Every structure is written in C-alpha cells, then in structure tokens.
Amino acid sequence: MSPAAPAAVRDRLRIAIQKSGRLSEPARALLASCGLAWRESRDRLFCYGESLPIDLLLVRDDDIPGLIADGICDLGIVGRNVLRERALAGEGATAPREWRALGFGGCRLALAVPQEESWSDASQLAGRRIATSYPGTLAAWLRERAIDADVVTLSGAVEIAPRLGKADAICDLVSSGATLAANQLKPVVTLLESEAVLAGPAAPFGDVRSELAALLLRRLDGMLKVKDSKLLLCQVTRGMLDELLQLLPDAEAPTVTSIDGGDRIALQALCRGALTWQRLEDLKRAGAQALMVLPVERMLA
Numbered sequence: 001m002s003p004a005a006p007a008a009v010r011d012r013l014r015i016a017i018q019k020s021g022r023l024s025e026p027a028r029a030l031l032a033s034c035g036l037a038w039r040e041s042r043d044r045l046f047c048y049g050e051s052l053p054i055d056l057l058l059v060r061d062d063d064i065p066g067l068i069a070d071g072i073c074d075l076g077i078v079g080r081n082v083l084r085e086r087a088l089a090g091e092g093a094t095a096p097r098e099w100r101a102l103g104f105g106g107c108r109l110a111l112a113v114p115q116e117e118s119w120s121d122a123s124q125l126a127g128r129r130i131a132t133s134y135p136g137t138l139a140a141w142l143r144e145r146a147i148d149a150d151v152v153t154l155s156g157a158v159e160i161a162p163r164l165g166k167a168d169a170i171c172d173l174v175s176s177g178a179t180l181a182a183n184q185l186k187p188v189v190t191l192l193e194s195e196a197v198l199a200g201p202a203a204p205f206g207d208v209r210s211e212l213a214a215l216l217l218r219r220l221d222g223m224l225k226v227k228d229s230k231l232l233l234c235q236v237t238r239g240m241l242d243e244l245l246q247l248l249p250d251a252e253a254p255t256v257t258s259i260d261g262g263d264r265i266a267l268q269a270l271c272r273g274a275l276t277w278q279r280l281e282d283l284k285r286a287g288a289q290a291l292m293v294l295p296v297e298r299m300l301a
C-alpha cells in the first residue's frame with residue numbers, strides 16, 4: 001500500500017455530479033433548493049459556488065466514487081449501484097460511503113434471463129455465462145450463494161448479449177422493464193435496490209469543509225423531509241379532535257390553537273401521506289371545517 005498523501009487543507013467544498021445523464025438535472029435542482037448557486041464556467045465542467053463556498057465538478061457518473069476516494073472531490077451525487085460496485089470491485093477500505101439516500105434516480109440491479117426460460121431459483125445459473133457492467137456486485141452476490149457462474153464484463157449493450165450468443169443471462173439496471181422486454185428478457189432476481197445518493201468519505205474532513213458539509217446536510221435533510229409533505233390547516237370543535245387525529249396517523253406533531261378561547265380550535269399538521277380529496281372528505285365528515293392543504297417549501301428542525 002502506498003503511504004497516504006498528506007490531507008490537503010481546503011476552505012471550499014467540492015461536489016461531483018453527473019455532467020449529462022439521468023441524475024444531472026435532479027442533482028442540480030436538489031442542491032439549488034438547498035440554497036446553492038453557481039457561476040458557470042465556459043467549459044461547463046466546473047461551477048464556482050457564489051452563494052456559499054461549495055463548488056460543483058461535472059463528470060461521468062462512474063468517475064465519482066474514485067474522485068472522492070482520491071480526495072479530488074469531497075462529496076458526490078451518484079447512483080447507489082455505482083457506489084456499491086466501486087466498493088465491491090476492490091478498494092473497500094477507501095471507498096466512499098453513502099451519506100444520504102436522495103429519493104430520485106430509482107432503479108434496481110436485476111438478473112434477467114430469456115423469456116422462454118423457466119425459472120426456479122438462482123442455482124440454475126451455475127456454469128452459465130452472465131453479462132454485466134457490474135462485475136463486482138454480481139461476483140459478490142454469486143459468491144454469497146456459492147454459485148459458480150461465469151461473469152462476462154461488458155461496458156454497454158448488456159441486454160443484447162444473450163441474443164448475440166455472448167451470454168445466457170444478464171445482470172443490469174432495470175426501471176420499467178421495457179428494455180428487457182424489448183430484448184425478450186425477463187427479470188428474475190433483484191440484487192440491489194438503487195437510487196441516487198449523496199456519497200462522502202469515510203473519514204471526517206478535519207477542516208472548514210466539515211462545517212460546510214454539516215450545513216449542507218442540515219439543509220438537505222430539511223428538503224428531503226418536506227419533499228412529500230403538505231401542511232394541513234383546519235378547524236374543529238374540541239370534542240371532535242381525537243377522532244380527527246385518528247384519521248391523520250401520518251401527521252407530525254400537530255399544533256392545536258384555540259380560537260377566541262372558545263370550543264373551536266385550529267389544527268395545523270405536517271402530513272407525510274398524500275392528502276387526497278378522499279381523505280379531505282373523510283376529515284370533513286369527522287367534523288373538520290375550513291380545510292386547507294398547503295405546500296411546504298423549506299423546513300429547519
């Protein structure tokens with residue numbers, strides 16, 4: 001092992017995100033919603049943080065774990081599938097960690113076989129060839145089950161490998177399953193449920209970057225928390241309150257204020273579940289009046 005390079009002290013935080021692809025826009029939008037704004041450079045590879053000392057580096061998603069491991073970037077937004085592959089394909093000790101799941105870019109890494117093949121369980125993969133761009137994750141999965149199969153590593157067009165006679169099965173990312181179906185394949189086992197994650201180093205930064213990262217995490221957590229939440233406002237008589245709250249199991253710390261010191265009270269609750277018309281009608285039947293559902297923009301606990 002080479003001796004560790006002295007940690008560079010830096011006073012700005014650098015976040016790697018995908019330059020162009022499925023995660024680019026949602027990653028940028030999420031960071032912008034945390035109050036970050038950047039000046040674009042002409043080559044659009046580096047964006048200088050103007051509102052906070054937090055810069056962006058726009059790269060290929062596959063490079064993100066390595067950039068963090070090498071200390072070139074401090075954090076990154078990348079699919080869990082890419083992060084896990086890097087950790088399993090060696091370098092486990094220096095591999096970046098998942099700091100937060102971000103709730104977009106959802107997909108799964110799945111094994112798929114030709115549609116006409118009958119499937120009972122994974123042991124039938126023994127001695128077969130499986131094409132994948134995730135050799136580390138697949139090999140680890142096979143090893144855990146003591147299945148001896150041939151892992152054929154391909155960098156792209158994995159789904160056509162069976163038709164070309166290069167493999168008997170594949171292990172690839174699936175979201176709707178339409179690509180598999182178009183290639184006469186069917187998913188049979190899920191190896192990994194994936195989504196975009198915030199990745200960071202296992203060890204603390206040890207300089208001002210720690211505070212910047214903590215600030216970003218606080219804002220991110222606030223954004224992730226309000227993502228599917230709505231604020232419910234309504235009025236109800238005191239005697240009906242318990243019944244009403246039973247209809248709101250997803251309401252967080254409801255606030256109750258009495259109106260003019262009388263029997264009527266105003267209720268304010270942050271609800272996680274969808275406040276559909278049906279639910280509002282149920283609440284109304286339980287005695288709620290002046291029901292209002294408001295979007296939540298920010299939250300700081």
Ligand code: ATP
Nearest residue numbers: 018021022023060061062079105106107173174175
């Ligand atoms: P790059 O040029 O950055 O290497 P890419 O082609 O590897 O791009 P994309 O296809 O944009 O990457 O996918 C980026 C990430 O989006 C994937 O690693 C995965 O986490 C997520 N993703 C979500 N749904 C899918 C899907 N149906 N197929 C592939 N990736 C998906």
Ligand code: ZN
Nearest residue numbers: 060061062063
């Ligand atoms: Zn990629």
